[in-house]
Every structure is written in structure tokens, then in C-alpha cells.
Amino acid sequence: MLVILEDLGKTGSVTKEYMLSREQFYLDLLFNNYSLLILNNSPTSGTTLGLKHNSEFRIRRSGILNPMYNKQFSPEFKYMQTRDKTGINNPLFGTKKSIITLAKLTKLVYVYNAKEMSHIGTYPTIKCSKTFKIGKDTLSKYLKSGQAYKGKIYSRTKLHN
Incomplete structure (x- = not known):
């Protein structure tokens, strides 16, 4: 569900800092009065700083339960992930922008x-x-x-x- 709590005006008319301060205002209002922590795990708007995964999530993502656990990757895949992508090796190298x-x-x-x-x-x-x-x-x-x-x-x- 989408709920618009405040119209901040035309795009570009306010700074990112102001938008985040208004978002933080409403997050504080919700969480301090209603304890709705299940809606948003991040305590600060605009960042995941301070976010702590619950123990259930950590258990689901460790060892054999991790989707990447014990996966075998081909040498080609490993090369694509680690190769140098700067300068002439960049796929967009030499492309002129309009x-x-x-x-x-x-x-x-x-x-x-x-x-x-x-x-x-x-x-x-x-x-x-x-x-x-x-x-x-x-x-x-x-x-x-x-x-x-x-x-x-x-x-x-x-x-x-």
C-alpha cells in the first residue's frame, strides 16, 4: 500500500537532506507512538546504518541454508567477476555520449x-x-x-x- 503523507512540491524544488528529514520525522512518529518495527527494519531514513538482521535471518543465511553454499563456479564465470574492467577493457570504452x-x-x-x-x-x-x-x-x-x-x-x- 502506498500512502502519501506530505507533498514536498515539484521535483527538484527541495534538497535530498530535506526529503530525508521529513521521512525521518514520519518514521519517528510511527515507531515512537505505535511500535510498528515490522514495517521498516531500518531506524534511519536514507541509510541502512543501524539495521540489525534478526537471529532467524542470520541462521537462514548461514552454512547449508545459504543459496550460494557449496556452488561450483566455472572458470569463465570467475574470470568475468574478477577481470579488469577499466579503460580499454570496459565495454563502453570509446563510446561517445550524445x-x-x-x-x-x-x-x-x-x-x-x-x-x-x-x-x-x-x-x-x-x-x-x-x-x-x-x-x-x-x-x-x-x-x-x-x-x-x-x-x-x-x-x-x-x-x-
């Missing part, structure tokens, strides 16, 4: 002058980092905070018309 695919993958950064909020330019993340000589971590930090850095505001969303 302009449409690249546009979907490229994360843009909108840069504004902090004083008058005038638009300086729009850059892919790496080019922005190089153009304004700031590290990727620093750029990421100021993208998240929305604060000015060296007189410029960096944003993932378009703030101008």
Missing part, C-alpha cells in the same frame, strides 16, 4: 555577484571550479549553504530571469 545525454549529466552552477545579484555566468561544475580557482569541496560547501564566497554566490538553481 549531446542530449551530456546535457542531462552536466550539473550547472549559476554564479552571481553577491552585492547586486547580477548574473556573472553559468558553468559546468568543474569549469566553475577552475574559472574561479576554488576547490570542488569549497564550491560544494557554498552551493549547499547559499552564502557568498569571495564576493560571489554559487547556486544550482537559476536565480535570474
Whole structure:
């Protein structure tokens, strides 16, 4: 069954952190008031950190009860699992992405002058980092905070018309 507890708006209008905080709010509300631990074994939204399998599950998955127990794998299968898949050995090596695919993958950064909020330019993340000589971590930090850095505001969303 699917139950929508809250509409957070249009896709992309809120951050992942905010979505997870709302999910956690409802998980806490459910589990603290109703003890419905059978619904969701993970105590924290967005992660399986803290999840503990019950003893029955551990027993079912050990030794002879494990579906992979005593399986014999062919040398070809073992080779496919362990072979080097980097560079020229990658099946997609040399494949060119279309302009449409690249546009979907490229994360843009909108840069504004902090004083008058005038638009300086729009850059892919790496080019922005190089153009304004700031590290990727620093750029990421100021993208998240929305604060000015060296007189410029960096944003993932378009703030101008």
C-alpha cells in the first residue's frame, strides 16, 4: 500500500537532506507512538546504518541454508567477476555520449555577484571550479549553504530571469 503523507512540491524544488528529514520525522512518529518495527527494519531514513538482521535471518543465511553454499563456479564465470574492467577493457570504452545525454549529466552552477545579484555566468561544475580557482569541496560547501564566497554566490538553481 502506498500512502502519501506530505507533498514536498515539484521535483527538484527541495534538497535530498530535506526529503530525508521529513521521512525521518514520519518514521519517528510511527515507531515512537505505535511500535510498528515490522514495517521498516531500518531506524534511519536514507541509510541502512543501524539495521540489525534478526537471529532467524542470520541462521537462514548461514552454512547449508545459504543459496550460494557449496556452488561450483566455472572458470569463465570467475574470470568475468574478477577481470579488469577499466579503460580499454570496459565495454563502453570509446563510446561517445550524445549531446542530449551530456546535457542531462552536466550539473550547472549559476554564479552571481553577491552585492547586486547580477548574473556573472553559468558553468559546468568543474569549469566553475577552475574559472574561479576554488576547490570542488569549497564550491560544494557554498552551493549547499547559499552564502557568498569571495564576493560571489554559487547556486544550482537559476536565480535570474
